[in-house]
Amino acid sequence: MLFLQAVRIAWETIRVQKLKSFFTVIGVTIGVTFLIAVVSIVSGMGRYMKDDLIGKLIAVNSFNLRKQPDIQMGDVTEAERRDWRRRPRIQDTDVPAVAAGLPKDVLWATESSDNLNIESQYGSPRRIQSITVSESWFDIKKWGVSKGRLIAPQEYQFGAPVVVIGQDVADHFFPNLDPVGRQVRIQSIPYTVVGVVEKQGSAFGISLDKFLVAPEKSPLNRWVNPHGVIDQMVIQSTDDVGMKEAMEATRAVMRGRHHLHPSQRDDFTLETADSALEFWNKMQSYLVIAGIALPTVGLVVGAIVIMNIMLVAVSERTREIGIRKSLGARRRDILNQFLVESATLATMGAMLGVALGIGFAKLISAVSPLPAAVELWSVIVGVAVGAGVGLIAGVYPASRAALLDPIAAMRQET
Amino acid sequence: MSQNTVEAPLGVTAERMVVTGQHGSAPDPKWVIVTRGIKREYDMGGEIVRALRGVDVAIGRNEYVAIMGPSGSGKSTLMNIIGCLDTPNAGEYWLNGQLVSKMSDDALARVRNKEIGFVFQTFNLLPRATALHNVELPLVYAGISSDERKRRAREALEKVQLADRMDHRPNELSGGQRQRVAIARALVNNPSILLADEPTGNLDSQTSEEIMRVFESLASTGQTVVMVTHEPDIAAHARRVVVLRDGLISTDERRDAFTSRLGL
Numbered sequence: 001m002l003f004l005q006a007v008r009i010a011w012e013t014i015r016v017q018k019l020k021s022f023f024t025v026i027g028v029t030i031g032v033t034f035l036i037a038v039v040s041i042v043s044g045m046g047r048y049m050k051d052d053l054i055g056k057l058i059a060v061n062s063f064n065l066r067k068q069p070d071i072q073m074g075d076v077t078e079a080e081r082r083d084w085r086r087r088p089r090i091q092d093t094d095v096p097a098v099a100a101g102l103p104k105d106v107l108w109a110t111e112s113s114d115n116l117n118i119e120s121q122y123g124s125p126r127r128i129q130s131i132t133v134s135e136s137w138f139d140i141k142k143w144g145v146s147k148g149r150l151i152a153p154q155e156y157q158f159g160a161p162v163v164v165i166g167q168d169v170a171d172h173f174f175p176n177l178d179p180v181g182r183q184v185r186i187q188s189i190p191y192t193v194v195g196v197v198e199k200q201g202s203a204f205g206i207s208l209d210k211f212l213v214a215p216e217k218s219p220l221n222r223w224v225n226p227h228g229v230i231d232q233m234v235i236q237s238t239d240d241v242g243m244k245e246a247m248e249a250t251r252a253v254m255r256g257r258h259h260l261h262p263s264q265r266d267d268f269t270l271e272t273a274d275s276a277l278e279f280w281n282k283m284q285s286y287l288v289i290a291g292i293a294l295p296t297v298g299l300v301v302g303a304i305v306i307m308n309i310m311l312v313a314v315s316e317r318t319r320e321i322g323i324r325k326s327l328g329a330r331r332r333d334i335l336n337q338f339l340v341e342s343a344t345l346a347t348m349g350a351m352l353g354v355a356l357g358i359g360f361a362k363l364i365s366a367v368s369p370l371p372a373a374v375e376l377w378s379v380i381v382g383v384a385v386g387a388g389v390g391l392i393a394g395v396y397p398a399s400r401a402a403l404l405d406p407i408a409a410m411r412q413e414t
Numbered sequence: 415m416s417q418n419t420v421e422a423p424l425g426v427t428a429e430r431m432v433v434t435g436q437h438g439s440a441p442d443p444k445w446v447i448v449t450r451g452i453k454r455e456y457d458m459g460g461e462i463v464r465a466l467r468g469v470d471v472a473i474g475r476n477e478y479v480a481i482m483g484p485s486g487s488g489k490s491t492l493m494n495i496i497g498c499l500d501t502p503n504a505g506e507y508w509l510n511g512q513l514v515s516k517m518s519d520d521a522l523a524r525v526r527n528k529e530i531g532f533v534f535q536t537f538n539l540l541p542r543a544t545a546l547h548n549v550e551l552p553l554v555y556a557g558i559s560s561d562e563r564k565r566r567a568r569e570a571l572e573k574v575q576l577a578d579r580m581d582h583r584p585n586e587l588s589g590g591q592r593q594r595v596a597i598a599r600a601l602v603n604n605p606s607i608l609l610a611d612e613p614t615g616n617l618d619s620q621t622s623e624e625i626m627r628v629f630e631s632l633a634s635t636g637q638t639v640v641m642v643t644h645e646p647d648i649a650a651h652a653r654r655v656v657v658l659r660d661g662l663i664s665t666d667e668r669r670d671a672f673t674s675r676l677g678l
Binding site: 005012016319320322323324325326327328329330331332333406407410 | 494497499500519520523524526527528532534538539540542551552554555556599603
């Protein structure tokens with residue numbers, strides 16, 4: 001009851017002095033604004049990395065058997081790079097052995113790619129990422145077509161010169177034309193377009209629709225890889241546990257084929273979305289710490305400002321305190337009144353900060369490719385921290401108020 | 415002069431001590447205020463000021479008493495002690511059967527809330543609050559629910575004929591109206607004593623008379639009223655006048671004795 005009353009008194013006081021209250025809490029507001037904005041942007045980037053970027057490059061519950069990591073973020077030492085260069089490549093002959101060792105219900109496909117010069121009679125030549133794959137590759141990617149069809153099993157089997165192209169490739173080489181049934185030339189060999197893959201969008205402003213896929217046994221293969229070598233084997237299980245099993249099976253087969261001692265490290269890479277995200281996760285935790293540490297400076301300054309203003313408020317309202325005491329307010333009533341006022345003030349500042357922070361995050365995601373996702377926990381933390389700052393900042397002024405002598409307080413001129 | 419009735423003020427210290435009773439023992443319940451040998455000293459920058467030097471006074475229920483004295487006589491100090499805003503250095507103060515002179519700050523706050531209604535010279539209303547909210551304040555600290563507070567505050571304002579001014583802030587009210595709001599606030603908790611400190615000090619003589627009529631009607635309905643004033647014509651409204659001089663009671667007499675002595 002008395003608490004609600006104290007909140008009401010606080011609200012009245014703040015309402016009467018809007019501008020002063022705003023300046024009082026500006027430190028807290030800025031602190032919370034930054035907290036919300038930084039956390040939103042960092043977690044938005046994280047979500048983006050996971051769902052869009054890595055998710056599109058590495059399919060869910062799948063891993064890539066590679067000579068060396070494809071997606072490299074963060075510091076890779078020169079020694080590591082040297083080690084990677086010395087590794088043996090993944091051979092055609094590794095594929096059946098690995099496939100034989102995999103548990104049931106696991107999909108696998110080979111994949112190799114390079115940027116090749118593509119020509120067509122409707123558009124200027126352009127370098128496009130050209131991928132040669134085995135069957136099941138589109139199943140793993142879960143890609144469908146917007147036009148035409150995917151590559152047929154027979155075409156895989158016989159290495160037919162057919163391609164499935166990305167939307168951007170279709171737009172470039174076949175402007176305002178139906179690409180299906182038309183041809184592109186790669187290294188002067190014609191390939192028939194059989195389908196166009198659904199639009200994949202972009203990641204960090206880079207289009208994911210600039211590619212061309214042909215069967216592994218097609219003539220294209222010799223331009224993307226030396227004979228007998230593949231870039232990677234893509235292996236997909238139905239769930240997380242199955243993926244771990246498949247990874248262990250693959251590791252065992254590959255270690256055997258490379259004659260590795262138990263003491264030797266793997267000389268190949270099993271790349272998962274998680275391993276690609278490892279560096280990002282590390283960076284994200286630093287960013288979150290920075291996102292919390294920097295606003296703390298604002299909050300400390302905010303606390304000092306609130307304490308000062310509350311001290312001024314106590315001395316301005318000494319007479320009011322005296323009157324309240326003469327009417328029966330106990331020390332803790334006065335203490336509560338000023339604590340609640342300080343906390344209410346700071347909480348409102350924090351709420352304003354939450355609103356500004358969300359706005360700021362939205363603004364950044366609107367004008368830049370950086371996405372922003374507002375995290376509920378950061379909103380709760382922001383408001384709670386604001387209230388806490390107000391409470392702490394209010395302790396000293398409120399206890400000064402509570403200890404005032406009512407006679408002296410009422411005698412004060414206003 | 416009979417010594418034991420409420421209407422019998424006592425002029426001699428020895429007689430008053432008989433009436434106020436033994437130190438440490440609860441006084442006769444007919445007294446609402448009993449002080450025994452109250453002393454209060456202040457340290458004013460190393461110089462000890464002895465504001466009260468042993469005051470014995472007993473005030474009965476339903477009495478209407480004025481405390482008078484020149485400035486520096488200790489009447490404000492006595493008023494603060496009676497009002498539980500201050501505690502004596504020595505002596506006992508019994509209010510309504512409770513020994514309040516040894517109470518803690520919070521216990522004194524409780525007593526002020528329940529037992530005492532203050533009326534001040536400068537009104538001491540909260541400037542930003544409406545008349546109604548000002549009157550509600552003591553009930554807030556008594557922990558009364560909002561609806562009950564509003565109801566009782568309205569009643570109290572009606573009693574002082576301010577029902578139509580409830581939603582006005584103090585600066586929208588005349589001096590007399592402000593003082594009536596203060597009286598309503600003082601009475602809203604049904605206190606044992608109404609304590610007025612120079613209640614007409616900031617009012618013109620016509621408004622002063624108006625306020626004195628309010629006090630008179632309260633006294634006639636049985637409210638105990640203690641009023642501090644330095645104006646003899648205001649003190650003459652009370653039925654008993656206690657005069658302080660240099661921290662001691664110099665005279666304590668009934669109104670008729672007081673007025674005839676002063677020729678009022």
